[in-house]
Amino acid sequence: xxxxxxxxxxxxxxxxxxxxxxxxxxxxxxxxxxxxxxxxxxxxxxxxxxxxxxxxxxxxxxxxxxxxxxxxxxxxxxx
Amino acid sequence: xxxxxxxxxxxxxxxxxxxxxxxxxxxxxxxxxxxxxxxxxxxxxxxxxxxxxxxxxxxxxxxxxxxxxxxxxxxxxxxxxxxxxxxxxxxxxxxxxxxxxxxxxxxxxxxxxxxxxxxxxxxxxxxxxxxxxxxxxxxxxxxxxxxxxxxxxxxxxxxxxxxxxxxxxxxxxxxxxxxxxxxxxxxxxxxxxxxxxxxxxxxxxxxxxxxxxxxxxxxxxxxxxxxxxxxxxxxxxxxxxxxxxxxxxxxxxxxxxxxxxxxxxxxxxxxxxxxxxxxxxxxxxxxxxxxxxxxxxxxxxxxxxxxxxxxxxxxxxxxxxxxxxxxxxxxxxxxxxxxxxxxxxxxxxxxxxxxxxxxxxxxxxxxxxxxxxxxxxxxxxxxxxxxxxxxxxxxxxxxxxxxxxxxxxxxxxxxxxxxxxxxxxxxxxxxxxxxxxxxxxxxxxxxxxxxxxxxxxxxxxxxxxxxxxxxxxxxxxxxxxxxxxxxxxxxxxxxxxxxxxxxxxxxxxxxxxxxxxxxxxxxxxxxxxxxxxxxxxxxx
Numbered sequence: 175x176x177x178x179x180x181x182x183x184x185x186x187x188x189x190x191x192x193x194x195x196x197x198x199x200x201x202x203x204x205x206x207x208x209x210x211x212x213x214x215x216x217x218x219x220x221x222x223x224x225x226x227x228x229x230x231x232x233x234x235x236x237x238x239x240x241x242x243x244x245x246x247x248x249x250x251x252x253x
Numbered sequence: 254x255x256x257x258x259x260x261x262x263x264x265x266x267x268x269x270x271x272x273x274x275x276x277x278x279x280x281x282x283x284x285x286x287x288x289x290x291x292x293x294x295x296x297x298x299x300x301x302x303x304x305x306x307x308x309x310x311x312x313x314x315x316x317x318x319x320x321x322x323x324x325x326x327x328x329x330x331x332x333x334x335x336x337x338x339x340x341x342x343x344x345x346x347x348x349x350x351x352x353x354x355x356x357x358x359x360x361x362x363x364x365x366x367x368x369x370x371x372x373x374x375x376x377x378x379x380x381x382x383x384x385x386x387x388x389x390x391x392x393x394x395x396x397x398x399x400x401x402x403x404x405x406x407x408x409x410x411x412x413x414x415x416x417x418x419x420x421x422x423x424x425x426x427x428x429x430x431x432x433x434x435x436x437x438x439x440x441x442x443x444x445x446x447x448x449x450x451x452x453x454x455x456x457x458x459x460x461x462x463x464x465x466x467x468x469x470x471x472x473x474x475x476x477x478x479x480x481x482x483x484x485x486x487x488x489x490x491x492x493x494x495x496x497x498x499x500x501x502x503x504x505x506x507x508x509x510x511x512x513x514x515x516x517x518x519x520x521x522x523x524x525x526x527x528x529x530x531x532x533x534x535x536x537x538x539x540x541x542x543x544x545x546x547x548x549x550x551x552x553x554x555x556x557x558x559x560x561x562x563x564x565x566x567x568x569x570x571x572x573x574x575x576x577x578x579x580x581x582x583x584x585x586x587x588x589x590x591x592x593x594x595x596x597x598x599x600x601x602x603x604x605x606x607x608x609x610x611x612x613x614x615x616x617x618x619x620x621x622x623x624x625x626x627x628x629x630x631x632x633x634x635x636x637x638x639x640x641x642x643x644x645x646x647x648x649x650x651x652x653x654x655x656x657x658x659x660x661x662x663x664x665x666x667x668x669x670x671x672x673x674x675x676x677x678x679x680x681x682x683x684x685x686x687x688x689x690x691x692x693x694x695x696x697x698x699x700x701x702x703x704x705x706x707x708x709x710x711x712x713x714x715x716x717x718x719x720x721x722x723x724x725x726x727x728x729x730x731x732x733x734x735x736x737x738x739x740x741x742x743x744x745x746x747x748x749x750x751x752x753x754x755x756x757x758x759x760x761x762x763x764x765x766x767x768x769x770x771x772x773x774x775x776x777x778x779x780x781x782x783x784x785x786x787x788x789x790x791x792x793x
Binding site for chain 1: 325326328329332333334336337340341344348349351352355356463464465467468469472478481482483484488491492495516517518521524525526527528529531532536539540792
């Protein structure tokens with residue numbers, strides 16, 4: 175279930191990148207000088223970092239590292 | 254000249270880092286140590302060097318230049334989409350490549366493909382395509398170095414000499430330091446341009462009298478207001494650009510970098526912080542590029558705006574050559590440097606110039622990657638390592654670095670820069686079209702070497718076709734595209750002012766989709782590798 179939610183989150187964020195709703199307007203100017211389209215995409219980058227954090231926390235491919243560790247242990251074992 | 258002195262101090266520093274790495278590695282002259290730093294990079298160096306490797310001159314100079322002409326769309330187009338796609342591909346594929354590298358000792362992607370699909374010559378074909386697509390980056394890095402030193406020194410350092418200095422410095426620290434030296438230099442460079450991006454935006458903002466008045470003045474100008482929106486770019490083109498970052502994980506230098514981490518845990522910080530690093534570097538560059546349009550007292554910027562205006566109003570009646578000349582005149586790749594010269598004190602302009610130089614010199618990883626690929630995929634594969642030993646393999650890699658740098662410098666002196674800028678555009682799409690190779694190798698048991706060959710040949714054919722089309726049909730003036738092929742009122746193939754469109758999408762979209770389809774169809778029709786080979790990969 176966790177994995178399905180993460181896949182949905184990735185797809186949702188990908189589509190949120192296409193923010194056609196701010197396409198033809200610069201207003202409001204955030205902080206008085208940042209056009210809303212640029213501010214949105216800046217926030218999008220922060221959201222991408224948060225999503226990456228979720229992926230690392232809940233879907234990290236731990237088994238890959240475990241296999242390498244196991245292989246190292248086997249190689250180090252006296253025969 | 255003072256800024257140039259800072260740049261020379263910077264060049265001396267990176268040279269020292271390379272030599273220091275060489276001294277640290279003395280007595281360990283093995284290919285794995287020279288080409289992969291013994292797979293021992295820590296989390297901090299891994300994050301910053303991987304990120305620095307991907308940040309070429311384009312990130313600072315090209316992004317501000319693109320934003321100068323096209324407005325704030327540049328950030329969404331090139332930065333925020335990369336901030337999602339690149340860390341995602343590192344998370345999904347980089348970690349797996351790392352694990353396979355540790356398990357089977359791979360040092361290049363082609364080694365993995367050869368083993369995964371039991372193919373020798375098809376691997377060589379993939380090597381050739383990767384190498385050809387990578388060479389323009391090395392040439393453009395040297396060209397960028399020559400141009401930047403020339404501008405920063407106020408013309409005192411000629412282009413040929415600046416290019417020679419940059420080529421010599423990069424060659425030296427890659428030659429001596431190998432992957433360790435390159436990773437350390439990249440880390441140093443990334444910290445430099447992360448720091449200086451923030452300083453630059455503050456200094457230029459204060460110099461311009463604050464961004465608030467500049468933004469409001471732009472909004473009040475009918476010619477400049479569209480730059481604060483995205484109306485100059487179509488939504489389909491914007492969507493297409495999300496396919497370009499797929500190229501990152503297919504770049505051999507990025508994949509080879511993925512093999513250098515000591516532990517898989519080191520990927521965690523890279524994956525999480527990658528979008529934030531992109532934000533920190535690209536946002537100031539894009540914003541400053543847009544705001545440069547408000548600067549009224551820098552004659553070079555005024556000249557660029559005038560060229561842009563003439564192109565927009567009279568472009569339709571001009572010859573293609575005259576349009577190309579105006580495009581070149583209106584290009585804003587040097588606006589950041591012009592802003593620094595105008596608003597930053599000399600010493601700070603020097604420091605910031607060193608930061609820009611750091612970005613321009615990002616061709617080091619590509620040189621090292623080509624050398625690694627040549628020695629592993631050609632020299633070792635065809636028996637050189639077996640006959641002459643590992644020490645000779647490392648020497649061969651070093652000689653290759655010298656040769657490739659000299660050739661790149663010679664080409665940089667003679668050929669026009671625009672050719673290689675174009676070649677890089679094609680290379681991004683080409684590497685994106687090669688990305689299904691990696692996806693299939695890592696995730697699909699049913700993929701075959703013939704599928705891999707079909708993807709490789711399709712990539713070559715598509716890149717050549719786009720290049721020939723753009724050469725044969727000159728770019729039209731700004732405005733509606735030139736329709737080259739329409740079926741029943743639907744525009745299939747068009748020539749746009751900035752490139753080519755297929756059904757309104759950038760060529761990269763059909764290139765990637767057809768690549769994926771070819772991999773599936775051809776693999777389904779051809780015989781699979783041995784079960785034991787498949788089992789090797791899918792137990793990981």
